[in-house]
Amino acid sequence: MLALVCPDKEQPFVVQEVPLPQVEKNEVLVQVKAAAINHRDYWIQKGQYANLRYPAILGSDGSGIVAAVGEAVNEHWLGKEVIINPAMNWGNNPAFNGPDFTILGLPRQGCFAEYVSVPVTQVHAKPTHLSFEQAAAIPLSGLTGYRALFTRAQLKPGDTLLLTGIGGGTALLMLQMAVAIGVQVYVTSGNDAKIDKAVQLGAAGGVNYTMNGWHKLLQAMVNGFDVIADSAAGDGFKNFVDLAKPGGRIVFFGGTQGPITTLNPQKIFWKQLNILGSTMGTPEEFSAMVALFQQYRIQPVIDEILSFENAEHAIRKMDDATQFGKLVLTLNK
Ligand SMILES: NC(=O)c1ccc[n+]([C@@H]2O[C@H](COP(=O)([O-])OP(=O)(O)OC[C@H]3O[C@@H](n4cnc5c(N)ncnc54)[C@H](OP(=O)(O)O)[C@@H]3O)[C@@H](O)[C@H]2O)c1
Structure with a gap:
């Protein structure tokens, strides 16, 4: 599959062929339709983030279609339009994230790729009033x-x-x-x-x-x-x-x-x-946030939708703070 790879610290993103991710037990494989950039992706490219490891496929925000299911996952997920909760392994206490908490897109492969695999507990039905691009704009920031x-x-x-x-x-x-x-x-x-x-x-x-x-x-x-x-x-x-x-x-x-x-x-x-x-949020808060967007039919503001090839341009826009709204990436633009 094709992916947008961050090859090393302070190096431009490159689009390249990489192996398809494995789909483990209790996971789904999502065909990514749109992904969005967060300041986190910028910090990682700059080398200013904890536990850095390169090369890395970043991207905490994504929406897409479930293309395959792993062992123990109900097949009703196949073909479903979903958004992905990037906050993983929050832990047992809603007051704070536990020691195993991670964010999708380092250390685990993120959404800047044709496919991403995530535990089925991370996927939620895409709000029906949103396009894939709009839906990809909400997970981490929302x-x-x-x-x-x-x-x-x-x-x-x-x-x-x-x-x-x-x-x-x-x-x-x-x-x-x-x-x-x-x-x-x-x-x-x-x-x-x-x-x-x-x-x-x-x-x-x-x-x-x-x-x-x-x-x-x-x-x-x-x-x-x-x-x-x-x-x-x-x-x-x-x-x-x-x-x-x-x-x-x-x-x-x-x-x-x-x-x-x-x-x-x-x-x-x-x-x-x-x-x-405050940092990210619990699975319950993610569900409540998606429900709020659905209830009030909120449409996130998108500054620009760009191709993976133009990711560098998007990151520079974020660096200069010239954007207004989310910067969204798709493979097919
Ligand atoms: N802890 C977490 O869970 C979490 C989650 C999301 C983001 N973050 C962090 O929060 C920050 C923002 O993230 P983001 O993705 O929303 O970033 P973003 O879309 O890149 O927005 C950054 C914005 O910061 C504003 N800014 C710059 N200098 C400022 C100043 N002196 N006073 C007030 N605002 C200023 C600019 O607003 P104007 O363009 O209006 O000037 C700029 O657009 C980043 O540092 C990110 O790492 C943390």
Whole structure:
């Protein structure tokens, strides 16, 4: 089969012939119709990720058709249109991922290939209102966003939410989920046009985080946030302590801008703030996220659909943060 291979650290992706994956007991073989890129794929290509091993076939997000079933798997799966949950072996405690937790697409072969094999417990029926390309855009980011917002930060209708870096794949899906349930959402971005697009998707407003005093502009617009969700961290994070309402929840799941600097402890304890880390999610959260997309017929925003041959272009777009929405790959484009 053909696959998009990451040959080594800081090397461009290449499309090449590789062996078809084995289908073990309790697994299914999925013919991949579409796959989506996450920042994780970028970090792995850059060599900035844990337990790296090259060459690697990455791709945590995929949708497709079940082409074969392994021993002990019901044959009713054959021909089914599915999306794949990339969070594997969560463990027994819903509060945190256990020691065997892994993410599809390193160490296990991911979705940047014609076929991928996964345990049958990882596949879910593709939401009927979504194309394969749209369905491939939701698994990793949707799951991460769902747990961060609803499980960790206890977001509810009527809350006021700040989403930073709205051009990000996860931030955009969080916007769509939050707007669907009746949350008032504000955004930040490094690009004014992305704020305008977020407003078209239902955001109440936003500010550009490259402006001096951006958090003061937000304070003038909103009387505090119940929930702030971030994946940039870095220097800007300290401002969330001022932007959160007393008792507010600040949840983060990424560190794109590096370590968090100078948090004011007095403000955090006096305001009874909750600062929460979050990663991916449980199988139950994945099911709940897919159900939410189905219930509100949410269509994920796709920036561009590209061929495997153009994966490098997509990764550079992510590096420059010029995308708005998910970057989706297909073999047949
Ligand atoms: N822990 C987990 O389970 C998990 C899951 C998913 C992602 N992540 C991490 O979360 C981060 C985002 O992932 P993604 O796939 O959503 O990435 P992405 O689609 O590549 O989005 C990255 C976005 O970060 C924003 N950004 C850059 N500098 C910023 C700043 N100073 N302040 C606020 N936003 C800034 C940009 O938004 P604008 O374009 O609007 O400026 C950019 O589009 C990555 O670090 C990723 O590794 C972690």
